[in-house]
Amino acid sequence: MPANKKYLNTSPSQRFAKISAGLLGGYLVTVSLFLALSFWINHINVLMTLRYGGIILWxxxxxxxxxxxxxxxxxxxxxxxxxxxxxxxxLGKIYNPII
Structure with a gap:
């Protein structure tokens, strides 16, 4: 059963934008979020959580x-x-200069 045509009418530039945003943009958001958390919470625990939680978030x-x-x-x-x-x-670097 073919897909409905009204859902398939995206341009190639929109397709590229969605795929690149999903791959690269999602990765950037995931890594930057976990790095920001690591400056405010125990960084060892946060970076270990990045291994599994990061894949789910990405x-x-x-x-x-x-x-x-x-x-x-x-x-x-x-x-x-x-x-x-x-x-x-x-801000985490300014207020926590030890890390």
């Missing part, structure tokens, strides 16, 4: 990229979250 973010219609909007969301986490990493 898979969720990969699927989330295909739920929205505009792939470039997904990129904008993922870059905003990554920059927010980078800001938290910067």
């Amino acid at each position: 898979a969720f973010l990969f699927v989330f990229a295909f739920l929205l219609k505009n792939g470039w909007r997904v990129w904008a969301i993922y870059i905003a979250i990554t920059l927010l986490c980078c800001g938290l990493i910067y």
